Amino acid sequence: MTPVKKTVGEVLVELLEANGVEVVFGIPGVHTVELYRGLAASPIRHITPRHEQGAGFMADGYARIAGKPGVALVITGPGLTNTITAMGQAREDSIPMLVISGVNRRDSLGHGRGLLHELPDQHGMMKTVALYSHTLLNPDDLPAVVEQAFSVLLSGRPGPVHIEIPTDVMSASISVPAMRAAKAMRPNADAASLRQAAALCAAASRPVILCGGGAIAAENEVRRLAERLGAPVVTTTNARGMLAGHPLLVPASPSLEAVRRLAADADLVVAVGTEFGQTDYDMNANFGFPQLSQLIRIDIDAAQLARVPAVLPILSEAKAAVAGLLDVLPEGSPSRDGAERAAAARKAALAELTPKMRVEISVLDAVYAALPDCIIVGDSTQAVYAGNLYCEAPRAKSWFNAATGFGALGYGPPSAIGAAIADPQRPVICLVGDGGFQFSLSEIGSAADSGTKVIFLVWNNDGYQEIENYMIETGVTPEGVKPSAPDFLLLAQAYGVPGRRLASVDELAGALREANTRNGPSLIEIHQTRTAGATA
Incomplete structure (x- = not known):
C-alpha cells in the first residue's frame, strides 16, 4: 500500500491538532503561506492580530487561562523579531508558548545574500530567549521535532519554544506519520525529601507558606497544608486569587514590610512554585527581604532551586510534592495563631x-x-x-x-x-x-x-x-x-x-x-x- 503523503505544512497542522491545539495566533505572509495550506480544513481557529507582538501576547494570555500552550505562527525576520518581546515575557513568567516561524530557504542560510526578511543567524538569535529552538532542515524530522517541542513545553519549567521551517521545506512532501500527543515528564519529589519536609513542618510553631504562579495547580493541596499547619499563605502576583477569602490568606506582595516581617518571624517557610524574583520580592530594589534560615523550596526547575539556597530543596511539580507531603505529615495541632498572624499582616500591608x-x-x-x-x-x-x-x-x-x-x-x-x-x-x-x-x-x-x-x-x-x-x-x-x-x-x-x-x-x-x-x-x-x- 502506497503511504499517504502531504506537505510539511499540512502535516504540521495535523500534529498541532494531535497535541490539543485549538487556536493559533498569527499573521500570514509569503514566508508562511505553505504552513497555512492545511488550516482552512482544520478545526483549529486562526486569530489575526494587528502586529506579531500581539500574536505572542495573545498566545500568552490564552495559555494562562487555557492551561495549555499558546501557539503563534509568524513570518521570518521582522515577524519573528516582533514576537521576541512576547517570548521574553513568557519566559520570565513561565508561560508555555510555541512560536512557529518561517526562515529563508536552506541553501541561503548564513550566506547574507540580501533575501527578503533575512537575518544573519535567526536560529542563534532565538536560542537566547527560547527554551528550545530548532531549524527543520530535514522535512522527515517534523514529527520528532514537534514532539520534542511539546515535551519541553509540558515537562519542566514552562516557557517559550521555537521551530523555524525554511521556505523550501514547507512545501516538501512527506509521509503522514501516526499522530500522537507528546507526553509530559515532570519531576516528582522523592520519599526521603518528603519525610524530611514533614519532620520540619511538624516541628514548626510559626510556619508561613509562600506561593508563586507555579503553585496554582496545587491550590487544593496548599489549602489543606496551610490548614494542617496553621500557616499564613502569601501569594505573589501570578498566584493571586489562590485561597480567595480564606482566613490564612495574605494577598500582598513580599516587597511590603508587613509581609517581610511575617516571613522573618516564621520558624519555617515553605516556598511553592516561586522564583523569588525582584518584581515580587524586591519591587523597590532595597534588598530588604529577609534571609530565611529554615526554608523548604518546592520548584520544578533545578536551576531555580540552586539560585536561592534552602535547607531543603525539593525538585518536583507543586501538586505532587504538596500532596506527598500531606501523606506523610504526622498528625498534630496546627499553629493556633495562624489566622491571627495572617490578619495582622493583611492589615499592616494595606496600611503601608x-x-x-x-x-x-x-x-x-x-x-x-x-x-x-x-x-x-x-x-x-x-x-x-x-x-x-x-x-x-x-x-x-x-x-x-x-x-x-x-x-x-x-x-x-x-x-x-x-x-x-x-x-x-x-x-x-x-x-x-x-x-x-x-x-x-x-x-x-x-x-x-x-x-x-x-x-x-x-x-x-x-x-x-x-x-x-x-x-x-x-x-x-x-x-x-x-x-x-x-x-x-x-x-x-x-x-x-x-x-x-x-x-x-x-x-x-x-x-x-x-x-x-x-x-x-x-x-x-x-x-x-x-x-x-x-x-x-
Missing part, C-alpha cells in the same frame, strides 16, 4: 500603601464586585502596580499582568483577547494605561474581529505617570513622559466598539454591567484627575 494606592485598589475591588466572574488582565500602569502590591482576587487566574518579570508595555490588550478566547464564558477586563495602550491600540480591531468580550478599562493619567513620579523622586527633571493620547472613545468608535468616559468612579459598576451585556468588546475610560473618586 499610599492613600492613592488604596483608592486604586478600591477600584479593583469594585470591578470584581460588579463582575465576580471576570478576569482582570493588566498592563504596566499605576492601578496594576497597586494591585500587585495588594489585591483580593476572587480566584486563581483572575488577576495577571505584565508588570512582573519582563515588564512589557502593550501586553494587556492582546493578552486579554487571548484570555477571552480561552474562556469565552467570562468577561475579561483589560486594565491598561493611556501610555501602554498606545503600544497596541490597533488590537481593538482584533477584539472586534474575533467577537471577544473584552472590556478595555483605560486608566488615563496623561502619560507615563509612574516614570514621571520616579524621575521627580530621584531628582531628575521629567522628560519624555507626556506622550499625547488620542480620544479613546473616538478610536473605539472607529472600530465599531462602544465606549464610555466616566464622570465618577461610582458609575463604574453600571458601566461594566452594561458592557457585559454585549457579545463583543467595549471601552471604558477613567481619568485619574477628571473622574471623581479615581485618586485620593
Whole structure:
C-alpha cells in the first residue's frame, strides 16, 4: 500500500491538532503561506492580530487561562523579531508558548545574500530567549521535532519554544506519520525529601507558606497544608486569587514590610512554585527581604532551586510534592495563631500603601464586585502596580499582568483577547494605561474581529505617570513622559466598539454591567484627575 503523503505544512497542522491545539495566533505572509495550506480544513481557529507582538501576547494570555500552550505562527525576520518581546515575557513568567516561524530557504542560510526578511543567524538569535529552538532542515524530522517541542513545553519549567521551517521545506512532501500527543515528564519529589519536609513542618510553631504562579495547580493541596499547619499563605502576583477569602490568606506582595516581617518571624517557610524574583520580592530594589534560615523550596526547575539556597530543596511539580507531603505529615495541632498572624499582616500591608494606592485598589475591588466572574488582565500602569502590591482576587487566574518579570508595555490588550478566547464564558477586563495602550491600540480591531468580550478599562493619567513620579523622586527633571493620547472613545468608535468616559468612579459598576451585556468588546475610560473618586 502506497503511504499517504502531504506537505510539511499540512502535516504540521495535523500534529498541532494531535497535541490539543485549538487556536493559533498569527499573521500570514509569503514566508508562511505553505504552513497555512492545511488550516482552512482544520478545526483549529486562526486569530489575526494587528502586529506579531500581539500574536505572542495573545498566545500568552490564552495559555494562562487555557492551561495549555499558546501557539503563534509568524513570518521570518521582522515577524519573528516582533514576537521576541512576547517570548521574553513568557519566559520570565513561565508561560508555555510555541512560536512557529518561517526562515529563508536552506541553501541561503548564513550566506547574507540580501533575501527578503533575512537575518544573519535567526536560529542563534532565538536560542537566547527560547527554551528550545530548532531549524527543520530535514522535512522527515517534523514529527520528532514537534514532539520534542511539546515535551519541553509540558515537562519542566514552562516557557517559550521555537521551530523555524525554511521556505523550501514547507512545501516538501512527506509521509503522514501516526499522530500522537507528546507526553509530559515532570519531576516528582522523592520519599526521603518528603519525610524530611514533614519532620520540619511538624516541628514548626510559626510556619508561613509562600506561593508563586507555579503553585496554582496545587491550590487544593496548599489549602489543606496551610490548614494542617496553621500557616499564613502569601501569594505573589501570578498566584493571586489562590485561597480567595480564606482566613490564612495574605494577598500582598513580599516587597511590603508587613509581609517581610511575617516571613522573618516564621520558624519555617515553605516556598511553592516561586522564583523569588525582584518584581515580587524586591519591587523597590532595597534588598530588604529577609534571609530565611529554615526554608523548604518546592520548584520544578533545578536551576531555580540552586539560585536561592534552602535547607531543603525539593525538585518536583507543586501538586505532587504538596500532596506527598500531606501523606506523610504526622498528625498534630496546627499553629493556633495562624489566622491571627495572617490578619495582622493583611492589615499592616494595606496600611503601608499610599492613600492613592488604596483608592486604586478600591477600584479593583469594585470591578470584581460588579463582575465576580471576570478576569482582570493588566498592563504596566499605576492601578496594576497597586494591585500587585495588594489585591483580593476572587480566584486563581483572575488577576495577571505584565508588570512582573519582563515588564512589557502593550501586553494587556492582546493578552486579554487571548484570555477571552480561552474562556469565552467570562468577561475579561483589560486594565491598561493611556501610555501602554498606545503600544497596541490597533488590537481593538482584533477584539472586534474575533467577537471577544473584552472590556478595555483605560486608566488615563496623561502619560507615563509612574516614570514621571520616579524621575521627580530621584531628582531628575521629567522628560519624555507626556506622550499625547488620542480620544479613546473616538478610536473605539472607529472600530465599531462602544465606549464610555466616566464622570465618577461610582458609575463604574453600571458601566461594566452594561458592557457585559454585549457579545463583543467595549471601552471604558477613567481619568485619574477628571473622574471623581479615581485618586485620593
